[in-house]
Amino acid sequence: SQKIEQNSEALNIQEGKTATLTCNYTNYSPAYLQWYRQDPGRGPVFLLLIRENEKEKRKERLKVTFDTTLKQSLFHITASQPADSATYLCAPVHLTGRRALTFGSGTRLQVQP
Amino acid sequence: DAGVTQSPTHLIKTRGQQVTLRCSPKSGHDTVSWYQQALGQGPQFIFQYYEEEERQRGNFPDRFSGHQFPNYSSELNVNALLLGDSALYLCASSKWWLAEHNEQFFGPGTRLTVL
Numbered sequence: 652s653q654k655i656e657q658n659s660e661a662l663n664i665q666e667g668k669t670a671t672l673t674c675n676y677t678n679y680s681p682a683y684l685q686w687y688r689q690d691p692g693r694g695p696v697f698l699l700l701i702r703e704n705e706k707e708k709r710k711e712r713l714k715v716t717f718d719t720t721l722k723q724s725l726f727h728i729t730a731s732q733p734a735d736s737a738t739y740l741c742a743p744v745h746l747t748g749r750r751a752l753t754f755g756s757g758t759r760l761q762v763q764p
Numbered sequence: 765d766a767g768v769t770q771s772p773t774h775l776i777k778t779r780g781q782q783v784t785l786r787c788s789p790k791s792g793h794d795t796v797s798w799y800q801q802a803l804g805q806g807p808q809f810i811f812q813y814y815e816e817e818e819r820q821r822g823n824f825p826d827r828f829s830g831h832q833f834p835n836y837s838s839e840l841n842v843n844a845l846l847l848g849d850s851a852l853y854l855c856a857s858s859k860w861w862l863a864e865h866n867e868q869f870f871g872p873g874t875r876l877t878v879l
Contacts, residue, residue, distance in 0.1 A: 694870030
């Protein structure tokens with residue numbers, strides 16, 4: 652069955668460091684992958700999308716990589732700030748099921764000042 | 765420009781009761797999807813509506829039903845509530861013909877507690 656795995660344990664880092672979050676998937680052949688941020692008690696907010704033919708994508712302090720051979724996406728936040736503390740969700744998406752999202756369970760990031 | 769709105773914010777029901785949750789999509793969006801998020805989990809897809817029809821459905825029982833109105837707003841109905849239905853219910857909107865690469869815009873959610 653299809654499975655999306657994100658680190659279930661919280662990631663604690665110091666302010667200014669780079670945070671790296673992992674999204675692994677099995678029995679999937681996604682056409683693209685989305686990353687969302689979710690704050691407690693709020694809905695997810697879209698951050699970045701990367702397509703299967705893109706190896707890397709950047710947006711300000713965010714960088715996402717997509718390795719279809721390893722079936723893995725890495726999400727990096729450089730020069731992290733306490734305001735980056737949140738849960739980050741990945742959602743690999745098929746072309747056929749492109750209008751519905753299946754999320755991983757998310758990784759909680761805590762940036763210490 | 766209002767984003768996605770949901771009502772009510774919080775709801776407490778007892779087992780066996782029925783509940784209706786409401787969602788208004790972001791202006792310009794025509795597609796509404798509903799998700800259930802249990803504590804510590806990612807959102808789970810329930811179903812999606814476009815042109816007032818259910819277009820896709822996740823692995824949820826028939827107790828979960830929905831509706832989309834001509835103004836694109838939507839309702840989620842859950843019958844015969846179970847304790848396990850306690851969760852944050854999220855509504856997301858998008859544009860149907862851009863959905864393959866366009867992001868979903870989520871509302872703040874409705875927190876449902878079943879006692």
